[in-house]
Amino acid sequence: ATIMTIYTWVAKGAWFALGYPYDFITVPVWIPSAMLLDLSYWATRRNKHAAILIGGTLVGLSLPLFNMINLLTIRDPLEMAFKYPRPTLPPYMTPIEPQVGKFYNSPVALGAGAGAVLSVPIAALGAKLNTW
Secondary structure, three states: OHHHHHHHHHHHHHHHHOOOOHHHOOOOOOHHHHHHHHHHHHHOOOOHHHHHHHHHHHHHHHHHHHHHHHHOOOOOHHHHHHHOOOOOOOHHHOOOOOOOOOOOOOHHHHHHHHHHHHHHHHHHHHHHHHHO
């Protein structure tokens, strides 16, 4: 939980350094749920099944609850999306249209397809012949 918290704080700082507002990204709340997990482990350490049931229930219920409260503190994502539009992509990152159907009648594609289909049964037959 501590590592994830630090990691998300670093990520939040990186976005802030890029010029986005401080409340653009929320940091997930991990530590209280981890403390509940530790507490439930301590309370049920003699019974593994109880530890799993009680600890899993506490974390499963508390993690979303803490994070829902946390999400109330950030700005409206839709408003942010219009205020901070994505920059245009550089030329080397622009997607290239796929060449659909270009190799439809190609003998190379036919050979590759046949090789892909036939290689498995031929290899299986070879193994069978070698091992009787």
